[in-house]
Amino acid sequence: MTALRASALCTGVFLCLLTFSTSANSQLEGVSDEIARQQSQLAAHNKKLNHLQRDLKAQATRIETLSKRIRSAQSALGDTEAEIETLTKKQARLQQEMIGQQALLADLLDAQYRQGQHDQLQRLLSGDDIAQLDRLTRYAETLAQSRQAAIESLAATRTEYQLTAHQLKQQRDKQSALVAELQEKKRDLESEQNAQSQTAKKIRAQIASDSAYLAELNANKQRLQEEIAAAARRATVKMAGIANAKGKLTWPVKGTLLHRFGERQSGQVSWNGVVIGAKRGTEVKAAHAGKVVLSSWLRGYGLLIAVDHGKGDMTLYGYNQALLKDVGDTVTAGEPIALVGDSGGQSTPSLYFEIRRKGNTTNPLPWLD
Structure with a gap:
């Protein structure tokens, strides 16, 4: 009887253990499935985010190309308009010269006509003094020479006037073509900027949660750190640095200070530089003389340029619409190096400005003039 009870007890315990084991395995499988689901969602999220970032980079590149073409066309248009103004003034001057030359020629012709009414033969027969006749002869010759010179000058002025008129027409045709090109490029630019804005909104939606945003910020900062370290290793810049320029550096752009150094971005991540709001397309100027060691697109910072x-x-200098300098270019303080934009997924045109000393970031504001 005792053995029977013991057997029954063992069987019950075994069944309990079996049930517990089955339940535990079921829970473990459930946890594994949840982990696999979350990992799959994370992979899909990262894939979509990376795809959007590639779109953003491609759009930034197209915008940069259009911006540079517009800038070049605007410069050419300015030169053309200056040439038109010069030619217009020259044309007006030549017009006045022709009026004066025509008046002079008319006076010479009148004088020659009046002098011709009393020819030398008539004077000789009248018994006038020979010396007087010689003077009149020389006067007639001088008058004829002056008339011929006036005719030649008028002809030359007319030729120059016609050439100027032709040049003026060419410049005005060029002006019209440049204006049309600018209008077309600006429409293309506006279209690309709208597309970039939509892509940026999708990216912000993808990293809407605090954890996702924090992860993206940390990844972006790490990428920047690596790029700067690589650029510093490649560079051989033999300049004096900025140690003696504190409080004297040129403001890269004038505008509204949107974010300060050390201000919290998200979680424990703070701004390593300042963000200055400014009109899109405004020139970004080098804060100090140096050499460009980085000029490319970087995730989170858009079109970025670094000066050693x-x-x-x-x-x-980040978030730019276009970069005006290439790696290896030497720049002076105040020289334009980029154009303000909103590349990198920014919601408003601005400039990200950062100062690094021996790899460490420092507050830019005390260094600026």
Whole structure:
């Protein structure tokens, strides 16, 4: 009887253990499935985010190309308009010269006509003094020479006037073509900017949660750190740095200070530089003389340019619409190096400006003039 009870007890315990084991396995499988689901969602999220970032980069590149073409066309248009103004003034001057030359020629013709009414033969027969006749002869010759010179000058002025009129027409035709080109490029640019804005909105929606935004910020900062370190290793800039320029650096752009150094971005991540709001297309100027060591698109910072000033000092300029300098270019303080934009997924046109000294970020504001 005792053995029977013991057997029954063991069977019950075994069944309980079996039930518990089955339940535990079921829960473990459920957890594994949830983990797999979340990993799949995360992979899909990252894939979509990476795809959107590639679209953003491609759009930024097209916008940069259009911006540079517009800038070039605007410069050519300015030169053309200056040439038109010069030619217009020249044409007016030539017009006045022709009026004066025509009046002079008319006076010479009148004088020659009046002098011809009393020819030398008539004077000789009248018994006038021979010396007087010689003077009149020389006067007639001078008058004829002056008339011929006046005719030649008028002809030359007329030729120059016609040439100027032709040049003026050419410049005005060029002006019309440039204006049409500008209008077309600006329409294309506006279309690309709208597309970029839509892509940026989708990216912000993808990283709407605090954790996703924080992860993106940290990844972007890490990418920037790696790019700058690589650029610094490649660079051989023999300049004095900015140690003696504190409080004297040129403001890269004038505008509204949107974010300050050290201000919280998200979680424990703070701004390593300042963000200055300014009109799209405004020239970004080098804060100090140096050499361009980085000029490319970087996720989170858009079109970014970095200038090495020597002695481990570097300034960074991000969110640009276009980069005007290439790696290896030497720049002076105040020289335009980029154009303000909203590349990198920004919601408003602005400039990201950062100062690094021996790899460490520092507050830019005390360094600016």
